[in-house]
Amino acid sequence: MLAQLSNSNFLVIQTLNSLSLGGLLFLLAAGFSLIFGLMRIANLTHGSLFMLGAYIGVSLLEAGVPNLWLAALAGGVATAVLGGLFERLVLRSLAGNSQGQVLVTLGVSFIVADLCLMLWGGDPLPIQTPESVRSPLRVAGFTFPAYRLVVVALAIVVAIGLYVLIERTRLGAMIRAGVDDMPMARAVGIPVSRLFTIVFCLGAGLAGAGGIIGGPILSAYPGLDADMLPLALIVVILGGVGSLAGAFIGSFLIGFVYTFGSALVPDLAYVILFLPMILVIAFRPTGLFGRMGA
Amino acid sequence: MSRTAWLAGGLLALFALPLVAGEFYLNLASQMLIAALFASSLNLLVGYAGLTSLGHASFLGAAAYLSAWLSLHLGLAHWASAPIALAGTVLTAAVFGWIALRATGLGFLMLTLALSQVLWGLAYRWVGVTDGDNGLRGLTRPEPLGVAIESADRFYWFALLVCLLAIGLIALFVRSPFGAALRGTRDQPRRMGALGFDVWLIRWLTFVIAGFWAGVAGLLFIWYHKYVHPSALSLQASAEVLLAVIAGGSGTLAGPVVGAVMVVFLKNFVSAYVERWNMLLGFVFLAIVLFLPEGLVPGMRRLIRRVKS
Numbered sequence: 001m002l003a004q005l006s007n008s009n010f011l012v013i014q015t016l017n018s019l020s021l022g023g024l025l026f027l028l029a030a031g032f033s034l035i036f037g038l039m040r041i042a043n044l045t046h047g048s049l050f051m052l053g054a055y056i057g058v059s060l061l062e063a064g065v066p067n068l069w070l071a072a073l074a075g076g077v078a079t080a081v082l083g084g085l086f087e088r089l090v091l092r093s094l095a096g097n098s099q100g101q102v103l104v105t106l107g108v109s110f111i112v113a114d115l116c117l118m119l120w121g122g123d124p125l126p127i128q129t130p131e132s133v134r135s136p137l138r139v140a141g142f143t144f145p146a147y148r149l150v151v152v153a154l155a156i157v158v159a160i161g162l163y164v165l166i167e168r169t170r171l172g173a174m175i176r177a178g179v180d181d182m183p184m185a186r187a188v189g190i191p192v193s194r195l196f197t198i199v200f201c202l203g204a205g206l207a208g209a210g211g212i213i214g215g216p217i218l219s220a221y222p223g224l225d226a227d228m229l230p231l232a233l234i235v236v237i238l239g240g241v242g243s244l245a246g247a248f249i250g251s252f253l254i255g256f257v258y259t260f261g262s263a264l265v266p267d268l269a270y271v272i273l274f275l276p277m278i279l280v281i282a283f284r285p286t287g288l289f290g291r292m293g294a
Numbered sequence: 295m296s297r298t299a300w301l302a303g304g305l306l307a308l309f310a311l312p313l314v315a316g317e318f319y320l321n322l323a324s325q326m327l328i329a330a331l332f333a334s335s336l337n338l339l340v341g342y343a344g345l346t347s348l349g350h351a352s353f354l355g356a357a358a359y360l361s362a363w364l365s366l367h368l369g370l371a372h373w374a375s376a377p378i379a380l381a382g383t384v385l386t387a388a389v390f391g392w393i394a395l396r397a398t399g400l401g402f403l404m405l406t407l408a409l410s411q412v413l414w415g416l417a418y419r420w421v422g423v424t425d426g427d428n429g430l431r432g433l434t435r436p437e438p439l440g441v442a443i444e445s446a447d448r449f450y451w452f453a454l455l456v457c458l459l460a461i462g463l464i465a466l467f468v469r470s471p472f473g474a475a476l477r478g479t480r481d482q483p484r485r486m487g488a489l490g491f492d493v494w495l496i497r498w499l500t501f502v503i504a505g506f507w508a509g510v511a512g513l514l515f516i517w518y519h520k521y522v523h524p525s526a527l528s529l530q531a532s533a534e535v536l537l538a539v540i541a542g543g544s545g546t547l548a549g550p551v552v553g554a555v556m557v558v559f560l561k562n563f564v565s566a567y568v569e570r571w572n573m574l575l576g577f578v579f580l581a582i583v584l585f586l587p588e589g590l591v592p593g594m595r596r597l598i599r600r601v602k603s
Contacts, residue, residue: 023594042404074498098399101584102400103579107576107578110573111580112570114573230407237401237408271415271417281397281405282396285401
């Protein structure tokens with residue numbers, strides 16, 4: 001283990017892997033966190049949306065969509081629409097019944113998992129790395145897989161975009177008001193109900209696009225949903241529900257813990273992954289950046 | 295007919311089942327019994343404490359894995375491995391409960407889900423101890439009081455006795471003063487706190503007790519299957535038992551039993567014809583939550599009352 005840690009090539013590559021996993025987690029967790037913060041819904045379909053996005057990406061690329069970025073955009077729009085429909089048609093009828101909503105999202109996650117298995121089969125489907133970033137970068141004697149750098153950059157761009165949306169726009173101000181005090185937000189005339197749909201679409205779209213962007217690294221396979229959902233849960237518990245900064249820091253923290261854990265102690269990586277969450281919960285139940293209890 | 299007569303007739307029919315049913319149906323019935331006890335243990339949390347756990351498979355799985363590991367690696371006999379496995383399960387429940395009860399509501403649900411994933415991950419990845427995806431095999435059934443329970447009918451009787459005893463004790467627990475206080479913490483936690491009850495402690499003790507009974511179900515599980523795989527600890531296992539509780543009717547004693555019978559029936563019987571258990575599970579979840587949110591047992595009771603009046 002120490003020999004590995006003192007090997008600078010190992011360190012660089014694992015750091016990059018950690019960052020790119022963190023970036024993907026952020027795409028997933030940001031929406032989960034906003035949905036939970038605003039709507040008090042623990043959306044257990046979030047992992048399914050990520051997987052569905054990946055599979056849609058596979059099909060779009062096969063159908064001749066010229067590149068991954070367009071596929072990610074189209075797939076993101078598709079999952080956003082599906083998410084919006086789900087919110088309007090199903091979750092809406094259970095407003096105020098948070099237990100019922102969780103159970104419905106759980107049920108739908110099983111249905112989506114089985115549908116994906118039916119439509120795309122049980123074998124992992126790879127997604128090709130886009131042509132333009134396929135060749136590795138060589139800097140100072142190290143080789144970097146360029147695609148992973150692009151993923152990190154993309155996550156940072158999305159984070160900045162979300163930050164501007166939430167902190168600097170009228171829509172963002174309304175969302176923040178809804179997260180902090182929903183009855184009061186309603187009372188001053190904020191259309192909270194429409195915000196719900198917007199935020200749910202946004203979260204679903206980010207998750208679906210994340211699935212496609214993660215495709216070249218993770219590929220699409222049955223069980224991708226169940227692999228990603230717990231990671232998103234930990235990130236959100238760790239960072240604090242409804243907090244964008246929390247989701248950002250939490251994603252990269254978990255990206256590092258998981259990547260280095262898997263490389264150094266593969267048997268126990270999954271346990272190590274949960275340690276930061278347990279520590280935070282024990283000493284700060286609202287999460288690192290949370291303003292309210294989970 | 296009076297309630298006691300119904301109960302006595304039902305018990306008689308349960309004990310007489312091996313006289314009429316073949317091996318396949320007896321094995322199915324044994325699985326239903328185990329699921330019924332498992333669901334009843336979760337019902338303590340979901341129904342009586344108002345805490346929806348999505349990680350209850352942890353405790354069934356922990357007991358099964360511990361018992362299997364103790365017999366395979368330390369060569370312990372059943373009389374020793376069973377109590378140690380139960381003690382380990384209770385300890386796990388004590389720790390998990392301490393962490394998960396930092397929150398209530400959805401936070402509690404997410405924490406129990408996350409914690410159960412830790413055990414699932416251990417079972418899958420810690421190959422040296424759990425043999426990973428292969429699971430632990432090569433186990434035996436115990437011989438309680440020197441009686442072999444290898445055959446389907448004997449195991450059924452054994453499981454029936456254990457489950458009746460356990461569910462009876464759960465019923466006593468629910469009706470005890472502690473059970474009344476527990477329901478108080480579910481309905482009016484603030485008032486209970488103001489009355490001087492330690493709400494957190496009541497919830498935590500209930501969590502540990504629910505873990506204990508899930509552990510008992512886990513021992514029956516490992517003795518029945520003589521095999522355990524990480525899927526016993528999966529989110530799906532936790533979801534199935536939660537579905538059993540909610541479909542049957544949480545907060546009633548009969549509900550989880552009815553729900554468990556339904557889930558095991560659907561899983562073993564219907565999915566033999568339609569090969570899509572996951573989808574079926576999902577749709578049953580949707581149907582129950584959207585159309586029968588109170589569960590089958592309270593729903594039927596309401597229907598019967600309406601017919602009678």
